[in-house]
Amino acid sequence: MADLRGTDLSTADLVEARLTGALASEHTRWPADFDHTAAGVVHTDDPGPEPSPLLQPPGMTWQAPPLRSTP
Secondary structure (H helix, E strand, O other): OOEOOOOEOOOOOOOOOOOOOOEEOOOOEOOOOOOOOOOOOEEOOOOOOOOOOOOOOOOOOOOOOOOOOOO
């Protein structure tokens, strides 16, 4: 059930790998003798680059005074 789209696995040791339900695309690279279909990989479209987040993290708007211990 892993998302392997666009991953370069060309040097990975996948001899006994079970990848049932894993997603792969035309950009996924496999070892030369590995049959990803027999391992259970599902071929799907590549989603492309990730979009930028809709909400940017808030900036600090004010400086808080330092904390002090009371005696």
